[in-house]
Each structure stands twice: as structure tokens, then as C-alpha cells.
Amino acid sequence: MKLLTLPSDTNIPFMRWRVPAVATSLVLCVASIALFLIFGMNYGIDFRGGSVVELRFEEPVPIGELRSDIGSLNLGDVQIVEFGQPTDVMIRVEEQPGGEEAQQRVVIALRDMFGEVAEFRRVEVVGPRVSGELARAGAIAVVAALFAIMAYIWLRFEWHFAVGAVLTTLHDVILTIGLYSATQLDFNLTSIAAVLTIVGYSLNDTVVVYDRVRENLRRFKRMSMPELLNLSINQMLSRTLMTSITTVLALIALFIFGGEVIRSFTFAMIWGVVVGTFSSIFIAAPLLITLNLRPNRTGGDDPAAADDESAAGEAAAAEPARS
Amino acid sequence: MLHFARWQIVLIVLTVVVGILAVLPNLLPRSVLADMPGWLPKQQIVLGLDLQGGAYLLYQVDKEDYVDKRLRAVTNEVRQSLRAEPRIGYTGLGVVDGGVQVRVRDANQLDEARERLSELTNPLNQSLFGGSAVDEFELTEASNATLRLAFTQEGLDQRIRSIVDQSIEVVRRRIDELGTTEPSIQREGEDRILVEAPGGEPEQLKGLVGTTAQLTFHLVDTSISGEEAMRTRPPAGTMVLTTSEDDEFEPARPYVLEESPLLSGEDLVDAQPGFDQQTNEPLVTFRLTTSGARRFGEVTSRNVGTPFAIVLDDEIISAPVIREPITGGSGQISGSFSVQAANDLSILLRAGALPAGLTLVEERTVGPGLGADSIAAGETAAIVAAVLVALSMILVYGLFGVFANIALVTNIVLLMGLLSLLGATLTLPGIAGIVLTMGMAVDANVLIYERIREEGKAGRTPILAIDTGFARAFNTILDANVTTLIAAVILFQLGSGPIRGFAVTLALGILTTVFTAFLFTRLLVALWVRRKRPTAIPV
Numbered sequence: 001m002k003l004l005t006l007p008s009d010t011n012i013p014f015m016r017w018r019v020p021a022v023a024t025s026l027v028l029c030v031a032s033i034a035l036f037l038i039f040g041m042n043y044g045i046d047f048r049g050g051s052v053v054e055l056r057f058e059e060p061v062p063i064g065e066l067r068s069d070i071g072s073l074n075l076g077d078v079q080i081v082e083f084g085q086p087t088d089v090m091i092r093v094e095e096q097p098g099g100e101e102a103q104q105r106v107v108i109a110l111r112d113m114f115g116e117v118a119e120f121r122r123v124e125v126v127g128p129r130v131s132g133e134l135a136r137a138g139a140i141a142v143v144a145a146l147f148a149i150m151a152y153i154w155l156r157f158e159w160h161f162a163v164g165a166v167l168t169t170l171h172d173v174i175l176t177i178g179l180y181s182a183t184q185l186d187f188n189l190t191s192i193a194a195v196l197t198i199v200g201y202s203l204n205d206t207v208v209v210y211d212r213v214r215e216n217l218r219r220f221k222r223m224s225m226p227e228l229l230n231l232s233i234n235q236m237l238s239r240t241l242m243t244s245i246t247t248v249l250a251l252i253a254l255f256i257f258g259g260e261v262i263r264s265f266t267f268a269m270i271w272g273v274v275v276g277t278f279s280s281i282f283i284a285a286p287l288l289i290t291l292n293l294r295p296n297r298t299g300g301d302d303p304a305a306a307d308d309e310s311a312a313g314e315a316a317a318a319e320p321a322r323s
Numbered sequence: 324m325l326h327f328a329r330w331q332i333v334l335i336v337l338t339v340v341v342g343i344l345a346v347l348p349n350l351l352p353r354s355v356l357a358d359m360p361g362w363l364p365k366q367q368i369v370l371g372l373d374l375q376g377g378a379y380l381l382y383q384v385d386k387e388d389y390v391d392k393r394l395r396a397v398t399n400e401v402r403q404s405l406r407a408e409p410r411i412g413y414t415g416l417g418v419v420d421g422g423v424q425v426r427v428r429d430a431n432q433l434d435e436a437r438e439r440l441s442e443l444t445n446p447l448n449q450s451l452f453g454g455s456a457v458d459e460f461e462l463t464e465a466s467n468a469t470l471r472l473a474f475t476q477e478g479l480d481q482r483i484r485s486i487v488d489q490s491i492e493v494v495r496r497r498i499d500e501l502g503t504t505e506p507s508i509q510r511e512g513e514d515r516i517l518v519e520a521p522g523g524e525p526e527q528l529k530g531l532v533g534t535t536a537q538l539t540f541h542l543v544d545t546s547i548s549g550e551e552a553m554r555t556r557p558p559a560g561t562m563v564l565t566t567s568e569d570d571e572f573e574p575a576r577p578y579v580l581e582e583s584p585l586l587s588g589e590d591l592v593d594a595q596p597g598f599d600q601q602t603n604e605p606l607v608t609f610r611l612t613t614s615g616a617r618r619f620g621e622v623t624s625r626n627v628g629t630p631f632a633i634v635l636d637d638e639i640i641s642a643p644v645i646r647e648p649i650t651g652g653s654g655q656i657s658g659s660f661s662v663q664a665a666n667d668l669s670i671l672l673r674a675g676a677l678p679a680g681l682t683l684v685e686e687r688t689v690g691p692g693l694g695a696d697s698i699a700a701g702e703t704a705a706i707v708a709a710v711l712v713a714l715s716m717i718l719v720y721g722l723f724g725v726f727a728n729i730a731l732v733t734n735i736v737l738l739m740g741l742l743s744l745l746g747a748t749l750t751l752p753g754i755a756g757i758v759l760t761m762g763m764a765v766d767a768n769v770l771i772y773e774r775i776r777e778e779g780k781a782g783r784t785p786i787l788a789i790d791t792g793f794a795r796a797f798n799t800i801l802d803a804n805v806t807t808l809i810a811a812v813i814l815f816q817l818g819s820g821p822i823r824g825f826a827v828t829l830a831l832g833i834l835t836t837v838f839t840a841f842l843f844t845r846l847l848v849a850l851w852v853r854r855k856r857p858t859a860i861p862v
Contacts, residue, residue: 002721008776049583054693100383101684102772107686111526121693123525125686130381134571141817148809155804193814193822195831197759200810204763204803208770211799236770239773243766246712250762253708254755259700261373269759 006238014233014281015117015226018289021282025171032178041180044188045124047138049095049131054122055114060086073109084260088121100127138192142173145199153207157214164287165206168279172202175275176268185264194265198272201247205240205280212236213288225294229285244277324793325786325849335842339733345740368742371750371824374698376691377521378528382681384486384514389679394418397460397472398441401425404439411436415469422473430468437462440470441666457481483514486678491516496674497531503740516681525688527667535636535680536671538591539584542622543553543630543642549577564632566639567658578642580632585622590615594672596665599657604810606657606663609672616652624648633658635668698785701754708758709735716765720772723848725862727768730844734764737835738828747831750824760832766803767840771796779860786852788860793845800840804833 095313412428459478631755716724775792
């Protein structure tokens, strides 16, 4: 019945590539930050205020014509894009000067202009007061999540793991921000949800690898760190691959069939899963070496663990009593 | 790990059965549901506004507007208080920097003035259970015999709180009149009101909620024309207001009105839309309270021949001339209304005025068409995702993949069941959360199966390998899922509307995942092991 076999018993020397891998990541991180600083992000109305209106016309409408029609309303910066199909357009209007009431003017003007010929499928207006609050809340949420998770991992592991996990997650967050900056995808509240989900997923992956590292640390007390990390990653490789594959499959289904509204969310998630998988192998593990989790001790100080094999054997022998 | 006591099996199966029962109402039409025995759960998953279409409107009480109005009222009180016999001479009465200020002419009368004004500090009851009463205003004194009444912070906060409560009441009365299905109106934070109403046209809703609907009747001062008063200054005690600017047929016309109103919205007992018997134009008829009717009767008998103005939120609706004394206690307002406008105005008048203006600070409306499309898209995506995940599990793990898929289905059933029982709201991001859960839920099974493989390779007998595989994978599963749970909880704290829906499904999905992977799959595998007694590692 089994038709596919995942690679098992692999012995890929991941740690041999750790320097180029980390270097690549660093370059990507720096590039992301640079992109962010130079081009910024395409903040949506949630954070910048303004209006979004999604219209469905009875028949396809040339965007250029719409642009000149709407231009006559003097609403400032207006973006008009086709949304999903030729009859659907999304119109985004920047925040109007003049406080909360002024924002409503946009919707009223658009309703006057298109109320007869188009269905108003979605209208969103965020005033200046709320947009500021939402931006603050979003930033707080991401930072709070990182801290809460660090605290939990610290509780369950040694501090090296906590720091390693948070740095790895931070890496994923930075690369995700880089993606938003490079593609100029709308960055809104849903994107914060995407970032937090990526945080959750990436950590999930990292914790699984760390969990195995912790176990192997107890088992093979004399193994060198790079060797031990390699072993742990290889042991978890088939799981890492399988979970990434099923998750990405589910996300691809969402991306293709889930509709226009959540497409950018799904796109960011797919990127996050790929980055998260990469980082749990190539960032999370090497960080443990950098953080000096196991100082270079060469045995002798722990007579009970004189021999790797016998340690493993003991663990195995002790097993039936545990279950 | 493969041994289950009978009560454990019963408990696990019972949980799954409850899950199935909780999901069922979602699949049955309401008519069938009504006929089912009472002990069965009947709650259906609530669809979010982004799926069923509707409006999410966040309003903020206009503090400045309230402060402004209140200070103007206090200015009047100060004037009356100082004019009372024996009169106290004063100058420079007015609103300065958010307080009412007045200078007493004769320093000898300062004590008396202070006495009188201190009565206006208006103590507010803080609560039933003691606590010192809070004054709304604080009376301070500057060097040159100037007295000043300014809001205290606590007083203002308390006022705003009660204004929000009153506003919620008024808004509820107005929306109830519309007959919209189950709107939700609640306080958000200090000074905001969130209105969520499914379905329908948001524009009418916005008109009804956002209008202050402060109705007043004023006598028109005919000693000076409106245009002239606008150029110069209106006489003391009068103000200039204009007719509606939206009227296409008539440009806005200014009128000079007496500042203190003859009647206000509180004097109305009823308002109904109707039609003019001659012209058949839509209008609003109203009835006055007994005292209102008496006052209106007196004033109209004294002022036959002069016009009076009907003012709604500082805009003149109409300014008819009083032809004869109106003593019957009822009247009508005509002002070239549409049928809809007459209807809305009568709703507003019946429900009463808002104590302060409400400003719309966030609006999100979704039409029913988009909502239906989103549901369809979400369903398709979920089905495709389920098939893809299930196929890959079977391809890789064979029989155990089938177990994992049974667990996956159970997982989704339990998740939907929980959502139904909790009455949680399902949003489009929520559907995304479910689909994501499908992808990640198999992770627990993958962890267990890979562990079993490893234990088998380490030389354990199949049964022992399965046993240790479950035992050792558990810690990993727990740690990995708690971290995601933390992210979900924080997301819930932050989120509004749709995002909360995502956080809820993600968090509940984690709970059901741990349950199905660790108890349900294990039970399936245990039953299989008991029957087959496998001699080779099955995964």
C-alpha cells in the first residue's frame, strides 16, 4: 500500500554547510532590512487609514476609464486594480485630510458614481484614529508573542534553546517582512496574522529539532556538537519534510481555490513555511554551536556516560519500565 | 501506552460521539432541527460578517461635541444664576480653554458669586457602594475676581461612560425598529460603540446610527433677515441656522432663530410617517407630551403670523408660519422628504436623540454576494486540501496513513463541534485556520510514526516500537503545539472580527489535534495491534 518512501537513515552533513547557509541567511536578512528601509512596506488601510472598495461591474470595465472617472473626484492617491476577474475591481483611496468625517466622503462619492452600475461587494473605511491604534497593537502582538514563546521555551529547555529559537523566529519574521517589501503586497491586519502564524509554525519546527537535540545531548554525552546536531537533524529529516509537504499542500489548495481575499495571506504563509523549514535546519541548529550550548568537553567528567553505545543501550533497557 | 482501560475507551469514543452530535445541527435544515428531541445540541456555527455579508461599524463618542454642548449649557446656567435677585454684575462670561469663565464686576459680591456658582459643580454619584462623590466641575478663582468652572477628569470620564451607555440604548432602539436580524451593539473600550449587523444595506444603518437626531423647535426672529444677520451679527440670544444644503431644488437659506428652543425631542411621545392629504407628499406626524402640548399651545397662540423653525441637528428642516394656535398636542413635519427619509426620521424621533454625536471611525461592510463566494471558495479549498493531505499520508504511511486520515476527519469533526458548541464565529480567515490545521494536524501523526520507525530500527519488537514511539513523541508534540497555541492566544487578544475567527480556529485546532493524535490515533493503533499482533514494523 505504501507507494512512497521518505528518505530515512540519511547522513547528510548539514553542519558542514552551516557557514555558507548562515551567510546566505544573513545576506537575505540584511537585504530584507534594506528593502524595508528603502522601499518600506505597502501598508494597507488598516495601518495607514483610508478606504478600500471592491466593486463588481456587470461587464468588464477598462481600468483606464475608471481611473479618469475616479480622478475627477479629487480624492488624492487612488489605486485601482483588477481583483480576481475582469468585472471586479478593487479601489483603494488614501486617507483624506480632515479627520474621521472626511473619510466617509470617499464612499459617498463612489456610491454616487457607481451605485447604479456596480455591486458594492466590500467597503472598508479606517479612520486616522483607529489606524494608529491598529498599527501599535499589531507591533505589540508580534513582540509579545516572541517574548511569551521565549519564556515558555526557557521553562522547558535551557536558555540557549530559548535564545536560539527566538533568533531563528526573528530571522523568519525579517525574511517575511522582506517578502512584503519586495513584492509590495498589501501589509494589513491579516498580514500580522500571517506573520504570527509563521512565528507559530517556524517555532513548531524549531522546537521539534531542539527536542531531539536535547534528547541526544543526554544520550551521547561525548559526541561533538556539529556531529550531534547533524545526527538530530537527519533523524528528524523525514518528519520535517513530510510536515512541510502536507502543510504546503493545504496552503496551495487555499492559494488556488480560497479566493482573492485571503490570497496574499496564503502567499505569505507558503513563504513562511519554506523559510521556517530552512531555518529550523540551517539557523536554529548552528545557533546552538554559536551560543556555546555544550562547551568543548571531551569526556572523563561524566563516568556514567563513558560510552555512547552503552548509554543508548541503557536508555533502551530502561524503557519498558517507563511505559 | 497501548493498553487502554475500558473507561478510557468509553471516554474517548464518547468525546467523538459528542463531537459528531455537535456538528450535526450544521448539516440539517432548521425545520428538522426544531423537531429533534431537546437534549440534542442545536447550536449552529455562526457565520462571520465576512461570510454572510453585513456591516461592522465602530463609532466613537464625540467628546469635543459633548464638552462643547455641556459648556454652553453651563454658561446659560451661570448667566441665570448671576441674574437671579439680588443680581450680581458680571462681565466676560464665556467659554475659555475648555471651561466657563466669568469676571465679577464688584469685588464685594465675589463671595456671593462663588457661593452661587459652587452650586453648579454638579456632584455625580459614583456608585452605590460609598466612595466619595465626584464633582463634574471644579470651581477655581483667578486673581482679578474671575471665577472659572472646568471639568474634573473623573467627572468627565464618568459622563462619557454614561453617555456611551445611553447611546447604546438609543442605538439599540433605533436598530430594533429596522427589524434587522440580531444586530450586536456593544461597548468597545472607553468611549466607543461597535455595531455589527448581518445582511442588508449598510447605508440605511449608518444613517440611523450616526445621526444625533436632536430635534428642536425655535421661534424665528423676523426683526432682521437671515442674510443680513450673517453679514453683521445676530442679536443677543439668537443664532443663525440654515436649511438643508442637500436639497436640490432650493439653495440653503439662513434664518435667525431664538437660541432657547420652544420644544425639543424629549417633548415628543410618538412620531409616525404619513402623507400630506392634499399634496400626497411624505411627512412625519408627531404627538406631544401634555406639558409640551400646553407650552406649544401658549406660544403658538401668542405668535400667530410668525414663522417657527423645526431644527434637526443644527439644520432647519422646515420653517412654517403659525397660522392658528396649535393646541391639540400634535402636528406634522413636512420638508420635501422621500418616503424612506420620512420613515427614518420617525424612527429617529421615536428612539430619541443621542446624548452626544457619534463619529464613525471604522467601517467594514461585505455584501452578501462576496460572502457567498467566500464560503464557496473556502469549501473548495478545504476539500482539495483534505484530499491532498490524505493522499500523501496514505502514499507514505500506508495503513497507518489511513489511521491518520481517520484521525484527521475526527479532528475536523471535533473542531467544528467545538466551534458549534461555543457558538464561535466562523470567518474566512477562520476557514483558512481550519485548512491550515489539516496540514499541521498530521504533523503529530508524522512525529509518532517516524518515532515508531526509529524505534523499530533500533531493534525493538514491533509492539514495543509502537509503544515507545507514542510515549516519546508525546513530549515533542506537546512542546511544539504549546508554542503555536501561545501565538494563537496573542493573536486573539490583538484581533478584531475576522482575525479573531482565525485565532479561535487555530487554537481549538491545536487542542483537537493533540487529542486525536494522542488518544484517538493511539486507540485505533492499539485495537489494530491487539487484533493483528504485527510481526514487522508497520509504518
